[in-house]
Amino acid sequence: xxxxxxxxxxxxxxxxxGGGAPVTVQSMTNxxxxxxxxxxxxxxELAAAGCDIVRLAVPDRAAVSAFARVREESPLPLVADIHxxxxxxxxxxxxxxxxIRINPGNIGxxxxxxxxxxxxxxRGVPIRIGVNGGSLEQEILQRFGNGPRALAESAxxxxxxxxxxxxxxxxxxxxxxxxxxxxxxxxxLAQQVDYPLHLGVTETGTPYxxxxxxAAGIGAMLLEGLGDTIRVSLTxxxxxxxxxxxxxxxxxxxRRHGVNIVSCPxxxxxxxxxxxxAQTVESALSDIDAPLTVAVMxxxxxxxxxxxxxxxGLAGGKGTGVLFRKGTVMGKFPEGxxxxxxxxxxxxxxxxxxx
Amino acid sequence: xxxxxxxxxxxxxxxxxGGGAPVTVQSMTNxxxxxxxxxxxxxxELAAAGCDIVRLAVPDRAAVSAFARVREESPLPLVADIHxxxxxxxxxxxxxxxxIRINPGNIGxxxxxxxxxxxxxxRGVPIRIGVNGGSLEQEILQRFGNGPRALAESAxxxxxxxxxxxxxxxxxxxxxxxxxxxxxxxxxLAQQVDYPLHLGVTETGTPYxxxxxxAAGIGAMLLEGLGDTIRVSLTxxxxxxxxxxxxxxxxxxxRRHGVNIVSCPxxxxxxxxxxxxAQTVESALSDIDAPLTVAVMxxxxxxxxxxxxxxxGLAGGKGTGVLFRKGTVMGKFPEGxxxxxxxxxxxxxxxxxxx
Numbered sequence: 001x002x003x004x005x006x007x008x009x010x011x012x013x014x015x016x017x018g019g020g021a022p023v024t025v026q027s028m029t030n031x032x033x034x035x036x037x038x039x040x041x042x043x044x045e046l047a048a049a050g051c052d053i054v055r056l057a058v059p060d061r062a063a064v065s066a067f068a069r070v071r072e073e074s075p076l077p078l079v080a081d082i083h084x085x086x087x088x089x090x091x092x093x094x095x096x097x098x099x100i101r102i103n104p105g106n107i108g109x110x111x112x113x114x115x116x117x118x119x120x121x122x123r124g125v126p127i128r129i130g131v132n133g134g135s136l137e138q139e140i141l142q143r144f145g146n147g148p149r150a151l152a153e154s155a156x157x158x159x160x161x162x163x164x165x166x167x168x169x170x171x172x173x174x175x176x177x178x179x180x181x182x183x184x185x186x187x188x189l190a191q192q193v194d195y196p197l198h199l200g201v202t203e204t205g206t207p208y209x210x211x212x213x214x215a216a217g218i219g220a221m222l223l224e225g226l227g228d229t230i231r232v233s234l235t236x237x238x239x240x241x242x243x244x245x246x247x248x249x250x251x252x253x254x255r256r257h258g259v260n261i262v263s264c265p266x267x268x269x270x271x272x273x274x275x276x277x278a279q280t281v282e283s284a285l286s287d288i289d290a291p292l293t294v295a296v297m298x299x300x301x302x303x304x305x306x307x308x309x310x311x312x313g314l315a316g317g318k319g320t321g322v323l324f325r326k327g328t329v330m331g332k333f334p335e336g337x338x339x340x341x342x343x344x345x346x347x348x349x350x351x352x353x354x355x
Numbered sequence: 356x357x358x359x360x361x362x363x364x365x366x367x368x369x370x371x372x373g374g375g376a377p378v379t380v381q382s383m384t385n386x387x388x389x390x391x392x393x394x395x396x397x398x399x400e401l402a403a404a405g406c407d408i409v410r411l412a413v414p415d416r417a418a419v420s421a422f423a424r425v426r427e428e429s430p431l432p433l434v435a436d437i438h439x440x441x442x443x444x445x446x447x448x449x450x451x452x453x454x455i456r457i458n459p460g461n462i463g464x465x466x467x468x469x470x471x472x473x474x475x476x477x478r479g480v481p482i483r484i485g486v487n488g489g490s491l492e493q494e495i496l497q498r499f500g501n502g503p504r505a506l507a508e509s510a511x512x513x514x515x516x517x518x519x520x521x522x523x524x525x526x527x528x529x530x531x532x533x534x535x536x537x538x539x540x541x542x543x544l545a546q547q548v549d550y551p552l553h554l555g556v557t558e559t560g561t562p563y564x565x566x567x568x569x570a571a572g573i574g575a576m577l578l579e580g581l582g583d584t585i586r587v588s589l590t591x592x593x594x595x596x597x598x599x600x601x602x603x604x605x606x607x608x609x610r611r612h613g614v615n616i617v618s619c620p621x622x623x624x625x626x627x628x629x630x631x632x633a634q635t636v637e638s639a640l641s642d643i644d645a646p647l648t649v650a651v652m653x654x655x656x657x658x659x660x661x662x663x664x665x666x667x668g669l670a671g672g673k674g675t676g677v678l679f680r681k682g683t684v685m686g687k688f689p690e691g692x693x694x695x696x697x698x699x700x701x702x703x704x705x706x707x708x709x710x
Contacts, residue, residue, distance in 0.1 A: 028620065134661030146664070177617040177664075180608045183578055203650070203662070205616035206637050212570045212602040219571025220578045223538055233620040235633045235651070241620070244567070251568040253535045261560035262532040263590040278590045282561050295558070296590070306489030307558070309501070309532075 002225020007196040010126040010169050012053050013077025013098030017126075017171060018196030018228040023254050024052035025245035026198070026231040027238040028081070034062045036069040042238065047075045049242040053229070055079040055101060058092050068095035079128065086112040093119050101128040104161035105137070105154075117167035126169040128198055129158040133176025148184035151176060155189055170195045171228065175202035179217040186226055196228035197221075203233065210234040215248050222252045256291035262310055263296035264303075272316035272335060274298045281314070284343050290350060294342075295324075304329050312346055314338050325349075357580020362551040365481040365524050367408050368432025368453030372481075372526060373551030373583040378609050379407035380600035381553070381586040382593040383436070389417045391424040397593065402430045404597040408584070410434040410456065413447050423450035434483065441467040448474050456483040459516035460492070460509075472522035481524040483553055484513040488531025503539035506531060510544055525550045526583065530557035534572040541581055551583035552576075558588065565589040570603050577607045611646035617665055618651035619658075627671035627690060629653045636669070639698050645705060649697075650679075659684050667701055669693050680704075 009019030017024060027046050031038040033056065043054050058067055058080045071078055079099040080092035086107045089100050093116075100120060104113045104127075120127055131154045136146075140157070144150040151174040162170055172195050174185045182201050190197065201217040204210035214232040221227050232244040249255035263278040278296040285294060295313030297303030300322055303315025308327025315322050321338045323330045323345060333341050364374030372379060382401050386393040388411065398409050413422055413435045426433055434454040435447035441462045444455050448471075455475060459468045459482075475482055486509045491501075495512070499505040506529040517525055527550050529540045537556050545552065556572040559565035569587040576582050587599040604610035618633040633651040640649060650668030652658030655677055658670025663682025670677050676693045678685045678700060688696050 030620070132661070134663070135657070178608065179574075179606050180578060203617040203619050203652075205618050205651075206633050209602055209606065209616065211566065212574075212599070213606040215567045215570035216574025216578070216603060216606045219534075219567075220575035223535060223571070223575045235618040235620060235630050237630075247564055247567040248571060251534050251564065251571045253533065261564065262558040263560050264558050264588075275590050275592075278561050296560075297558075302490070306487070308489070 003190045003194075003197070004225055004228050007194050007228055008168065008170075010171060010196060011124065012079070012126060015052055015077050021228065023222065023227060023249055024229045025050065025242055025249065026053045026055060026079075026229055027051050027241040027245070028055040028057070028231070030238055033057045033059055034066050036066040039066060039070045040073055043070060043074050043076060043078070045239055046242055049239045050246050051076060051242040053077050053079060053099070055081050055231075057081045058088055059083070061088070061091065064088065064091045064095050067092060067097065071096035086116050089116045090119055093123055093125060097125060099126050099128060101130050103129055103131070103158050104165075105158045110161075110164070113161050114165045117162055117165035120169065121167060124169075126171060127162060127167065129155060129162070129170060129172045130198070131155045131158065131172070131174040132202060133174075133178070133181070134203070148181050148188055151181070151185035152188040152192070156192065159193060159195065168195075171198050172196075173198040173200055173231075175200045175233070177201065177203040179213050182217050183220050186221055187224070190226050197226055199227040199230045200233055205235065207234055207236040207240065210236065211244050214244060215251065218248050219252055222248070222254060257289060258291065259285040259288050260291070260293045261296060262293060262307065264298050264306070272298060272318070272321070274316065277314075277316060277339070280339050281342065284339055285346065288346070288350070290353075292346065294346070312342060314342050358545045358549075358552070359580055359583050362549050362583055363523065363525075365526060365551060366479065367434070367481060370407055370432050376583065378577065378582060378604055379584040380405065380597055380604065381408045381410060381434075381584055382406050382596040382600070383410040383412070383586070385593055388412050388414055389421050391421040394421060394425045395428055398425060398429050398431060398433070400594055401597055404594040405601050406431060406597040408432050408434060408454070410436050410586075412436045413443055414438070415443070416446065419443065419446045419450050422447060422452065426451035441471050444471045445474055448478055448480060452480060454481050454483060456485050458484055458486070458513050459520075460513045465516075465519070468516050469520045472517055472520035475524065476522060479524075481526060482517060482522065484510060484517070484525060484527045485553075486510045486513065486527070486529040487557060488529075488533070488536070489558070503536050503543055506536070506540035507543040507547070511547065514548060514550065523550075526553050527551075528553040528555055528586075530555045530588075532556065532558040534568050537572050538575050541576055542579070545581050552581055554582040554585045555588055560590065562589055562591040562595065565591065566599050569599060570606065573603050574607055577603070577609060612644060613646065614640040614643050615646070615648045616651060617648060617662060619653050619661070627653060627673070627676070629671065632669075632671060632694070635694050636697065639694055640701065643701070643705070645708075647701065649701070667697060669697050 005020045007018035077098035080097035082102040204213040232241045293310045295307030295310035297315040300317040304324040307313045360375045362373035432453035435452040437444045437457040559568040587596045648665045650662030650665035652670040655672040659679040662668045
């Protein structure tokens with residue numbers, strides 16, 4: 001049984017997180033924290049991209065006002081990202097935050113932690129503890145070095161502070177910019193707590209390497225059963241983070257919504273432009289919500305059999321190709337008519353099913 | 356101890372594979388198998404991209420002649436990809452193949468398997484068994500269903516055939532288009548054999564999803580200590596497969612060659628164009644071979660500390676920024692001079708080290 005199946009269930013503005021709930025995708029706005037119109041436009045863009053929960057930096061009081069205004073019209077639950085200042089946390093709660101991201105060890109006196117925990121409890125708002133490899137406590141670094149153990153121990157320390165304030169509506173992240181260290185830290189933490197885990201690798205660099213680091217790190221953890229919500233951190237527009245997050249969930253089989261293209265790598269035997277064909281099929285079917293696997297194969301002889309697990313497929317030869325459904329060949333077409341015929345077959349089947 | 360540290364060591368044209376050797380990156384040509392000039396040009400392109408081993412489809416005798424001609428000038432070891440025909444395998448060996456990919460269960464009579472195994476043994480050429488989820492034996496499917504167990508059992512059956520022919524110079528792949536099934540299949544196989552594993556997820560679809568599926572699947576296995584060589588299968592130009600393979604190895608910390616950029620995701624606090632800046636830094640330093648971590652941070656106050664593990668970095672504020680080395684600020688610069696100054700500092704340090 002995987003860790004995510006028995007984590008505590010928390011709720012972020014009505015979106016369930018943990019206890020076997022579907023793994024959600026998060027992102028963070030990057031427009032100025034004092035510009036509610038720009039923030040709201042970006043939140044809507046993220047919602048359209050498929051984001052489930054959005055985080056906003058709340059660095060000061062003016063940002064709290066902006067947060068409150070965005071909250072009134074936001075289509076998605078909003079997380080207030082607070083550093084150090086417990087009063088800002090209280091203000092963000094009053095402004096309607098659906099979750100607070102704050103590290104209790106940075107707030108100061110226990111009474112302050114208690115004030116935030118109690119205010120959250122009254123409103124049913126959870127807290128995310130967000131440990132970051134770049135800002136570990138000196139004492140932790142001295143005692144545990146700079147490896148995964150330090151990240152996990154820092155998280156446990158913050159967790160205990162909230163537990164001492166009788167608060168357990170928690171989720172936890174422990175991100176570092178090193179993929180292997182991040183994965184190992186989450187493994188260590190998962191052995192010790194049943195709070196839902198917010199997965200991420202931080203400071204991943206440029207979009208290409210960032211995508212690869214995130215897919216490797218988050219993907220590895222998801223495949224081990226860890227992780228209840230994910231945020232891909234890219235130095236790129238936030239909608240790209242959402243696209244990447246959804247792609248990772250699809251890749252590991254945790255989200256099946258929409259068309260999944262399988263296509264063979266081209267080889268010295270391929271006689272059609274498979275690369276262009278796969279792209280054309282993907283965009284032709286991009287509006288379909290049903291969970292379908294569609295194969296695009298480069299070999300008329302072996303293609304239908306090799307892709308017999310796909311719901312539909314096409315296999316192209318020299319200027320011509322075949323369509324197939326669950327491995328059974330349904331007809332032969334000239335290359336130019338393959339994709340339209342495939343699309344027709346799929347859409348007709350979907351209409352049949354809807355009847 | 357990870358599986359890859361105690362796999363048998365084999366050699367592919369002088370490139371070690373297994374037994375703790377550095378994990379290598381493979382790809383496959385996709386130009387016509389009968390065009391030696393085109394194949395050689397692509398092999399050279401792959402070598403320039405950082406590929407370690409290249410596979411060529413050898414579908415018939417004419418392709419053997421092409422293989423032989425490419426082999427004479429190839430800068431990289433070449434693998435002959437053979438289906439069914441044991442005579443083609445023998446011919447490819449005579450043509451100088453550095454490794455043969457063939458599944459002994461598909462060759463036919465044991466004498467034929469023995470003939471191929473003996474010819475490989477005489478030349479010191481290893482065999483890769485390449486099981487593919489799309490072409491599993493009917494009997495295996497009936498007995499084990501269509502899950503990871505079927506993939507692993509099919510591989511074990513092929514392995515036994517080679518062992519019965521007294522041949523152990525083997526590596527094994529068991530690819531399917533489903534990431535989770537692929538990972539689980541390799542885990543099962545790794546529990547039973549100490550042959551080096553060739554990792555891959557097959558038929559991964561369009562380049563973006565293909566990259567994500569490969570990074571998640573191959574990355575997860577590498578992080579568990581599985582895998583001695585990798586091939587990313589993309590429906591894209593083969594050089595993209597090499598780029599992706601190297602990126603995955605870097606992401607999980609198995610290749611440290613060159614500059615690793617860490618950069619924070621932008622947020623509502625960011626006041627510079629961090630996305631463009633990270634890209635500029637990456638391309639300015641792309642020729643450097645030394646393993647350096649360079650941070651590109653969006654916050655002058657927190658950046659140097661958060662990125663203190665980076666060898667170098669810059670942190671940009673509003674129109675200005677600082678450079679730092681191992682967390683220590685080295686100077687303040689206008690935004691436009693940050694990257695040139697960073698580059699100068701790094702190159703001067705590298706020259707100093709070379710002295």
